[in-house]
Amino acid sequence: MxxxxxxxxxxxxxxxxxxxxxxxxxxxxxxxxxxxxxxxxxxxxxxxxxxxEPEKMDSNDPLYILYTSGTTGKPKGVVHGNGG
Structure with missing residues (x-):
């Protein structure tokens, strides 16, 4: 764990x-x-x-955006889904 x-x-x-x-x-x-x-x-x-009351969401709705440097060194936003 x-x-x-x-x-x-x-x-x-x-x-x-x-x-x-x-x-x-x-x-x-x-x-x-x-x-x-x-x-x-x-x-x-x-x-x-x-x-x-919890908001009903689709499993593909965005949970957060994580910015990475990527392979080019330029920031890229990666959207992570909430998974349901």
Missing amino acids: IDLKKIVDDALELTKTVEEVIVVRNTGNNVNMAEGRDYWYHEVTKDQNVFV
């Missing part, structure tokens, strides 16, 4: 501008939490009584 939280933690060592991180538990694995920076999503939202 890929430890996504560790990847985020490593990336955050390269910047000092991120002050807080919301972590979503999706496995039963232990997760290293940085006190004062990392917060569990389920704890942050436990007192919220708002429900927003």
Whole structure:
């Protein structure tokens, strides 16, 4: 299994501008939490009584655009689909 939280933690060592991180538990694995920076999503939202109906989307609708340098060195936008 890929430890996504560790990847985020490593990336955050390269910047000092991120002050807080919301972590979503999706496995039963232990997760290293940085006190004062990392917060569990389920704890942050436990007192919220708002429900927003999810937007129905096609599996090919864009999720995000990632810019790469490509082979020419010029930025190219790669559109990633949401997969349903």
